[in-house]
Amino acid sequence: MIKKLLNKEKEYAKVSINKNFKNKSVDDKFWIKCSSCNNDIFKKEVEENLNVCPKCNYHFKFSARERIDLLIDEGTFVELDKDLTSINILNFPEYEEKIDKYSKKTKEKEAVITGYGKLCGIDVVLCVMNPDFMMGSMGAIVGEKITKGIEYAIENQLPVMIVSASGGARMQEGIISLMQMAKISQVLKKLSDNNLLYISILTDPTTGGVTASFAMLGDLIIAEPNALIGFAGPRVIKQTIKQDLPEGFQKSEFLLEHGFIDLIVDRKDMKNKLYKILKIHGY
Amino acid sequence: MIKKLLNKEKEYAKVSINKNFKNKSVDDKFWIKCSSCNNDIFKKEVEENLNVCPKCNYHFKFSARERIDLLIDEGTFVELDKDLTSINILNFPEYEEKIDKYSKKTKEKEAVITGYGKLCGIDVVLCVMNPDFMMGSMGAIVGEKITKGIEYAIENQLPVMIVSASGGARMQEGIISLMQMAKISQVLKKLSDNNLLYISILTDPTTGGVTASFAMLGDLIIAEPNALIGFAGPRVIKQTIKQDLPEGFQKSEFLLEHGFIDLIVDRKDMKNKLYKILKIHGY
Amino acid sequence: MSSSLQIDKPIIELEKKIEELKRISKENNIDLSTEIKILSEKLSNLKRDVYENLTPWQKVGLSRSSNRPTTKDYIENICSEFIELHGDRLYKDDKAIIGGIGFIENIAVTIIGHQKGKDVKENIERNFGMPHPEGYRKALRLMKQAEKFNRPIITFIDTPGAFCGLEAEQRGQGEAIAKNLFEMSSLKVPIISVVIGEGGSGGALGLGVSNKVAMLEHSIYSVISPEGLASILWKEASKASEAANIMKLTSKDLYELKVIDKIIKEPLGGAQEDVEFTAKNIKEYILEEIEYFKNQKKEDIISQRYNKFRKIGYNL
């Protein structure tokens, strides 16, 4: 579950904007090459387009904070539990150092941001996983923060949205990270028994223990285009079946066809679509 | 849904014991040829073996009355609604004549026998479809009798067993026969909401509207060996896909493999197995 | 559909004649208004005559005709907002059944319906409106959600039948339909169904265990196709029109049999002649029924549906 996460690190970096600089000319600061359509694109244009390629609509990585700004009305987001930080339960070698490194890099304390705010005026709870923090891996704190977010929603009878972006369980927390799958799934069941809406939003990549728990439990499941979504990662599957994977395997469009997601929504349309869905659900 | 029923009539007759006589010798009265293993078998031996080939365990047709004797403790069966007879709701040509013909042939008034009795001392409701009566087709009376049987079970908090053997809905009753699927399914839901056990027993053949309703709704679904079980009949499917069907397609063993039945039980073991299941369910 | 063409033939001829007169009148500047008026009245009468006296077999043709409006057409005309939702969460998204959530006026609803294609390509994609098991499982998933969020369910029925293929059998066509009948019977929200085209057997009923079932005037609903019945009775599928006569598959027949609750009027010539008019009639019917169930208790909604089907057959 964790394996592909680390294996993917390199591949993942490929689609990050900064890594797409061509290093050979003075233009490098301004131009990037889209890894999907191979066009050279003005960097600023991509950034202003929510990190989506303006030529081919390829959806690149998008940070958790930007996501919150995209979805939540300005100035209304109240973050919950933002100071919770991981402890090294298993005494796993070099885990603290790793956490430190990512904290400095991302200026976040963990791989998920949780809180509440307004979406077009509607009160919602929003949890956004941070793909830049240890690949969005799920340890005890990610589990705890999401659980508390959902508990807040139950108390206040609010709908919940979780934006997934994760390599799965965090191996440095061993069995404890595995158990977060059960912990979050059960509080989602409680939310559901309260007839409250849960919308799961899948972004690139959503794999492992996250896919095998809350990512797949939405009343509605929405994916961004071209997101990798699966239980096992492509590399592991390739090893297992000793064959190349079919084109588009485990992408959003593949999952839609196979019946596992309700709809694919472009990043720029996401807020509006969520608003409509919330309205139809009586919020 | 009805089509295969009539189409199958000939094929079906092949496996009936009387039709398996070789007509050329004086031995005909005593010997039959098994249509499955091609062995010549002493007719009496098959009959004493519950119409199961002693050489290859092929399960031939078995009449509804014999089924009741097989499953219900002697002298304890009380039949319900035995005088209900079909009316020709649609004024369908020659329907009355057909009913008459089958009534005379089978000495039954309809294609299902319903009632209650004891199975190894446990009170149960049992409905047995009669494959000899218009191919066990389901019209308003079949629907009504089964519904009333299940209602009796709900009133008296008894488990229900239905032995299916049917070509599907009875086309002479048109839309009314189709609606029996809904009628029986909904009373089974009521039974289920009462936490009462329903065991569906599938025998050769179970197809069409019966498969698409009560046959597939058992808490447990048990089939006899080599029973044909499907929604569409093999002939219709062949026409649709313009290809031969794979060996064993739509047989009990195929359905077990594909996850649609719980277990396959030989006719001779059926009563004992049902008894054990009833005991485990607290009856 | 050849049968549909046959219905239209005299009408189309007369329409052509009127056009011709108009052209002549204009080109030659002759006043033919009297003649045109007479013919127009004749056309009107002919239309009424033809469409009010369609034989069952002609209705079969009309209900199947390729230009008949589909579930999507009605959704577009009825809903102020509609979001299609996909997938059974088990195996596939079956395009022969579509479903989603939206608003009719300001009432949130879940809508599910069989979906035929408009052309060959779309028909292949949608398997001519013949669902696989996953279509029924998607429908049930969406219905359970409607129940959770307390939305009325609207279903549009329009299928030749559930698909009779190898894979459909393998993945439990019978089980899928049965499960729908079973679960629909105890849903706590009202279910309102409209047969808009073909109501083909178990494949139709899989979306039809509803509190109220209406039929468009020229739609059909039957346990088997007329062709199927003919080939059984007379070993000749070509005698389908005779079969249709005895089957009682028209909206009028089914209303008399008390299997359906309402016949929804189509424009002269059939629904395709004026989709907006037909949709308006459907919408009015749906809103009326939603209003009727609005203040009913959940138990009453369930028992009304239950009693409706409980009665069919024996006490007729």
Place this chain on the structure above:
Amino acid sequence: MSSSLQIDKPIIELEKKIEELKRISKENNIDLSTEIKILSEKLSNLKRDVYENLTPWQKVGLSRSSNRPTTKDYIENICSEFIELHGDRLYKDDKAIIGGIGFIENIAVTIIGHQKGKDVKENIERNFGMPHPEGYRKALRLMKQAEKFNRPIITFIDTPGAFCGLEAEQRGQGEAIAKNLFEMSSLKVPIISVVIGEGGSGGALGLGVSNKVAMLEHSIYSVISPEGLASILWKEASKASEAANIMKLTSKDLYELKVIDKIIKEPLGGAQEDVEFTAKNIKEYILEEIEYFKNQKKEDIISQRYNKFRKIGYNL
């Protein structure tokens, strides 16, 4: 399993030596009873020494060893009656998970467990105990039935993990496991789980959201295989034994972490040395727990299970 052989090596050598002495003693009519007695005691001590001080990696080997008793072995030894039930009613009967109903003493139960094979042929049939989505869906179907008929649920956990194949992904491996976690969390009957061999990640947890989770002494439970972790940390699967050391995957570790509730004793040498003894211990544990939950209210059963998992992680 090479690792398992390594554990046994000195023991087997000593056993052979004792046999040899016995043979010599008998054949030559010499009294070697003192020597034999000394060696037997030594053997006993050696065994205790070896099996009480197994390294985590040795336990991994033992938990995976091909002669380790499986779900079926325990069912046979625990139940006075057992009827296996098949199928997910959707796609397939997955033989990597078995399930059914039966009696333990006179208590009706539903039992579900991962099932490995005894030989290559059976292992292929059972996919080495690695379920596809339909295995989890069968399990859930049987659990829902247990709830309906108010039977306690016993699950035996023994899998390298859910299968990582193309078709498993295509049919929703993630969805299937997630749905089980979701649904198990609110079942109204007690669920008691015993990890009997390998508890491999999400594939194990899919049967493990239980009121009580016990582990056989030499079984393991982890988020990833030691080989997997080693290849990530050091790019060398061969350093699995080092990885196992830091993973906290033994029953003792997990008991200390409060992730499991009980360690069930195995006979000296491991469960395979005395299946009946191991089964007896398991049975006693199960009966004790069933007794504990017997008179509890449904809400209390649900909230006990809920609180158990709610606590894991943050408040450690």
